[in-house]
Amino acid sequence: MSNCETKDCIILSKYDCDYTPMYCEENIWKLCKKVSALDELNCCSAVFISNKNRMVPLWKQRAAAAGRDYVIWDYHVILLYSKSGLVFVYDFDTTLTFPCDAQTYWTETIRPELNLDANYHRCFRVISGSHYLQHFSSDRSHMLETNGNHKALPPPWPPIYDPGIGNNLHSFISMDSHLLENISKVYDENSFSEFINEQLRSEC
Incomplete structure (x- = not known):
């Protein structure tokens, strides 16, 4: 592993x-x-970015259309890695570095200085890496067209699906703070920025 x-x-x-x-x-x-194989999972959190309208603008995304530097996702997922007072964001779809330091990612991807319409305000569901591995389950049905075709080619690995849990992807995407409240926490933009700053001041 490199x-x-x-x-x-x-x-x-x-x-x-x-x-x-x-x-x-x-x-x-x-x-x-x-990361769990490297015994660093306690330093990691999965972060779902969405809102009640399923419309969240993110900048510096590789999927941006020509002439536009942002994408409006229905949801997006990143990994936050915090250790020794450093915080990195792993985003497979960014045009920034991989990983990217959290402050740069926040400034360049979230663009907090912009006065966005309330319909586009981002919320963030944070779940520890260990809980994410234990509780996430998706049958990929959200990626199927009505005719049964996939909206995008599926991964080569089997679906990450646990029949005992069922398909709970939409609970992770939802920014209803009562959902998954025992294993995750939902932040608005201001409180998530404060959360990152707390991580910068802490040790893993």
């Missing part, structure tokens, strides 16, 4: 990670699985 260490932080190469476009929730689950 990696380097920054102040005791393990920095993974994108090319050593599993990735399939349009399946960000599974990409991050697989990344958590990889």
